[in-house]
Amino acid sequence: MVNKTILVVLDGLAYQTATQCMGFLHALKEQGAATVYKMQCELPSLSRPLYETILTGVPPAISGIVNNRVARNSNQKSVFSLARQAGLTTSAAAFHWYSELYNCSPYNSVRDRHTQDPDKLIQYGCFYHEEHYADSYLYLDAESLRLRYNPDFLLVHPMNIDNAGHKAGLDSAHYRNTVRHSDNELSNYLPGWIDAGYQVLITADHGMNDDKTHGGTLSTERDIPLFVIGECFSHQQSCAPKQTEICGVICELLGIQNSNKPVTENFLLNEQLIKKQYLHEVSS
Numbered sequence: 001m002v003n004k005t006i007l008v009v010l011d012g013l014a015y016q017t018a019t020q021c022m023g024f025l026h027a028l029k030e031q032g033a034a035t036v037y038k039m040q041c042e043l044p045s046l047s048r049p050l051y052e053t054i055l056t057g058v059p060p061a062i063s064g065i066v067n068n069r070v071a072r073n074s075n076q077k078s079v080f081s082l083a084r085q086a087g088l089t090t091s092a093a094a095f096h097w098y099s100e101l102y103n104c105s106p107y108n109s110v111r112d113r114h115t116q117d118p119d120k121l122i123q124y125g126c127f128y129h130e131e132h133y134a135d136s137y138l139y140l141d142a143e144s145l146r147l148r149y150n151p152d153f154l155l156v157h158p159m160n161i162d163n164a165g166h167k168a169g170l171d172s173a174h175y176r177n178t179v180r181h182s183d184n185e186l187s188n189y190l191p192g193w194i195d196a197g198y199q200v201l202i203t204a205d206h207g208m209n210d211d212k213t214h215g216g217t218l219s220t221e222r223d224i225p226l227f228v229i230g231e232c233f234s235h236q237q238s239c240a241p242k243q244t245e246i247c248g249v250i251c252e253l254l255g256i257q258n259s260n261k262p263v264t265e266n267f268l269l270n271e272q273l274i275k276k277q278y279l280h281e282v283s284s
């Protein structure tokens with residue numbers, strides 16, 4: 001069974017700031033519609049290596065994407081490659097490094113910014129290449145792709161939080177306000193995604209530190225949130241997955257065979273349980 005899935009990667013979002021500043025996501029939590037988990041990112045706590053980890057389940061030291069300058073195609077099985085193999089529709093509104101990892105490297109902005117190619121791993125893409133590309137535009141790009149192409153898997157990747165951290169540091173009004181802004185933007189779209197039946201995961205690649213950077217082992221750099229919304233999740237607080245398991249979770253949701261990437265036990269409900277819950281709701 002294919003459960004359509006949206007993955008939001010909020011670049012550079014530290015766990016502590018997410019818990020303080022994301023009022024809308026926490027409203028969903030208080031209503032019992034969302035669950036938030038604390039995860040630790042793999043190392044190094046850098047963007048490109050961890051994009052690959054999130055989408056493939058493979059940590060940087062093994063994938064070979066060990067720093068931001070390793071600009072080449074991924075050579076791992078990814079959510080995108082597995083979804084394409086299964087004949088599913090893939091889409092992304094994201095920084096151009098995702099286009100380099102899963103479509104074409106090096107990125108050519110004229111050719112690749114707007115991608116519409118059923119033969120690519122990311123079939124329908126809207127990519128940007130400047131870190132200050134406004135999150136509000138990025139969310140619009142994503143929503144337009146969703147409505148136009150009805151993807152089974154959609155990646156949404158805004159960059160402004162990371163950019164604010166590099167300008168002002170973790171403990172700054174600018175960083176916190178940028179997180180609040182992203183939460184606010186999400187409140188425009190999440191209700192529609194939920195109504196359309198999507199399973200939604202919202203997480204980060206890495207966090208941030210007070211030196212206006214990241215890459216190391218500080219808890220503020222490594223601790224990141226995972227919000228999940230949807231009936232396929234168990235919403236049990238005790239079964240937080242690892243960052244390397246996100247890929248397996250998404251494959252499971254999409255009904256894709258991906259044998260070598262185990263999913264934390266009880267993080268997802270199995271199909272019988274979902275059906276039982278549904279029947280219970282219908283009959284009560």
Ligand SMILES: [Zn+2]
Pocket residue numbers: 012047162163166214
């Ligand atoms: Zn960064």
